[in-house]
Amino acid sequence: MVAALFDTAIGLCAVAWRDDTVVRFQLPEASEEQTLARITRPFGGQPVAEGEPGPAIVAAIAGVRAHLAGTVDALRWIDVDLPGVPxxxxxxxxxxxxxxxxxxxxxxxxxxxxxxxxxxxxxxxxxxxxxxxxxxxxxxxxxxxxxxxxxxxxxxxxxxxxxxxxxxxxxxxxxxxx
The missing domain is CATH 1.10.10.10 (Winged helix-like DNA-binding domain superfamily/Winged helix DNA-binding domain)
Structure with a gap:
């Protein structure tokens, strides 16, 4: 699993993904270090490393940025996966x-x-x-x-x-x- 930090109108957010699917999202913490620590904590026993997003995740990040800047979007087009969720x-x-x-x-x-x-x-x-x-x-x-x-x-x-x-x-x- 891979994660990336990105700037938004409300602060530094983060996303983690597998393939082209979002598995975790993080709203801004008090510091960049805290946001990074939260998004890269192990997930389902697997390590999470920082990396460069592919086109689907780049589009998701752009959608989140636009939404938080006031171009409201339901964001339902972003693929999500909920492994291990009851x-x-x-x-x-x-x-x-x-x-x-x-x-x-x-x-x-x-x-x-x-x-x-x-x-x-x-x-x-x-x-x-x-x-x-x-x-x-x-x-x-x-x-x-x-x-x-x-x-x-x-x-x-x-x-x-x-x-x-x-x-x-x-x-x-x-x-x-x-």
Missing amino acids: EFHRAVYAVTRDIDPGHTLSYGDIATRIGAPGSAQAVGQALGRNPIPLIIPCHRVLAADHALHGFSAPGGIGTKARLLEIERTPGFGEPMLF
């Missing part, structure tokens, strides 16, 4: 990936959509382990009261709010009339 988590990620930019669902909404009503907390735990944030847009999932509770990515709920603001999600980054 089936419940895969179901959560599939529903989450279908949430359009500028829209949100609650943890309970996702639980209901995967046929597991009442499992909102388990949905939250699955999203907290999302190996491909932004591309699998866990930041678009809110609490039932639409509040920003917990976000395991670097920067916590501040990062989540910033991502929602970039996507022009109503109620984030713009003044309210009422």
Whole structure:
């Protein structure tokens, strides 16, 4: 598996891939060293080394950069792979990936959509382990009261709010009339 760091409008991000498929994504950490350490930690018992991306990953990086600069894109065209991820988590990620930019669902909404009503907390735990944030847009999932509770990515709920603001999600980054 191979990884690369790249600059974006919100800071230094990183991506790891196998062949032409993204297997891990990293939002900016406090430093380049921390971002690099996080993206290159062993994955499934395999080492991850820095390398040069091929055309599919170059396109994915360009898409992420454009998205974070305000050219909003659902990024569903980026191929992802979730080796070793439990089936419940895969179901959560599939529903989450279908949430359009500028829209949100609650943890309970996702639980209901995967046929597991009442499992909102388990949905939250699955999203907290999302190996491909932004591309699998866990930041678009809110609490039932639409509040920003917990976000395991670097920067916590501040990062989540910033991502929602970039996507022009109503109620984030713009003044309210009422």
